[in-house]
Amino acid sequence: MNDLYSISQILKSHPLYAVERDGIHALFLELAREGRLSADQVLTGLRFRWPELGEAMTKNHELFKKHCEESLQLKMQGVNFVVYGEVLYPELCYQMADPPLTLSYRGSPAWLNARTLSVVGSREPAADSLLWMEKELGLFCEQQRPCIVSGGARGVDQKAHSVALRKFCPTVVVLPSGLGEIYPANLKEWMGLVIEQGGCFLSEYDHQQKMHKHLFHHRNRLIAALGRASLLVEARRRSGTLITAHQAAQIGRPVWVVPGHPLDPHFQGALDLLMDGAQSVRDAQDLLMFFQSETAGEQISPAGVGALCEPQHYL
Structure with a gap:
């Protein structure tokens, strides 16, 4: 079950996400660099920096449970998920003005x-x-x-x-x-x-x-x-x-x-x-x-996140 993906799906549907998007993305990157990117740590960061948003996320237990169940079912059907800041997140997307918070895919990254x-x-x-x-x-x-x-x-x-x-x-x-x-x-x-x-x-x-x-x-x-x-x-x-x-x-x-x-x-x-x-x-x-x-030059890196793992190349 990908709790981080479920939390992120709920987060990006909240009206405050569009307003605070850059700051929220910065939180995800900060947690990723520290090796602490998880659903619990994201919720803690939200409650500290945006109390209204953190409170709204914390109260949505039923919605969170529903998203987790749906994510698990999709995972069993061959769907994979990746969240902004995670190792598999596309490095080239960090240069976008509005990079997606979540991605889903069938196949290989x-x-x-x-x-x-x-x-x-x-x-x-x-x-x-x-x-x-x-x-x-x-x-x-x-x-x-x-x-x-x-x-x-x-x-x-x-x-x-x-x-x-x-x-x-x-x-x-x-x-x-x-x-x-x-x-x-x-x-x-x-x-x-x-x-x-x-x-x-x-x-x-x-x-x-x-x-x-x-x-x-x-x-x-x-x-x-x-x-x-x-x-x-x-x-x-x-x-x-x-x-x-x-x-x-x-x-x-x-x-x-x-x-x-x-x-x-x-x-x-x-x-x-x-x-x-x-x-x-x-x-x-x-x-x-x-x-x-x-x-021929250096591979584009996502503000330090690429240092979390060795690069992989799929041929």
Whole structure:
């Protein structure tokens, strides 16, 4: 039973969490550095720093019991949980402006692979874009064995996951819904192979959370954060793909763009990014060069939390 996860789930649903989020996250990190991150220690810290919040959490015995029972049932069904500050929490997410307090996943914590690449693009890509991915992204995957991160949507997202799986690379499917309401529904057919090859389905939402339109943009910031860089294959102006690219740039991650013809509306957003300073990627060799340069330095660490354990890499 993951009491810390249950407490954290209740905590993030409280109205004061949105107001005191940064301070609460700081409490979790402080406890993690001291090796004291647990449900009891979190409650003690809340009561001391935010008495109103601590009191509200302490009084919710029945709700806490319910969450614990649900978490145990999900754990028995193969669902895993990770909380902000824990060893398995994605290091790259600590640089986000609003990192998720909790995550749930089916499969392996493939984000621990230091060689992650986020791939985003249109839901209705041109045939040439899919051909480029098959040839150039496929060759890159053969040479580098990265972990490919994307959102599972039809089009570029599913093509990225497909290429990764066929090249025996792990892939992280970041959902705009809970793990109990996988969207799009056809992704359920992918789960076995994704897990078998060391990847996972990942969500920051409640298990039974259905997909909502506003969750796509919210989810996209997590895709941007989980990649050491973001590759944009095709994007119109005012698209969710552009939002993901801007979110990646805001946290200092490189954005690499497959260029297209300026008269093709499918590529106008991508060309705008190139004008704003993104790097153009022509083929696998460009991608290889940029990726090797980006991953040659120190691995990003979460304000001292990474020192709690030896780094692990999932291939």
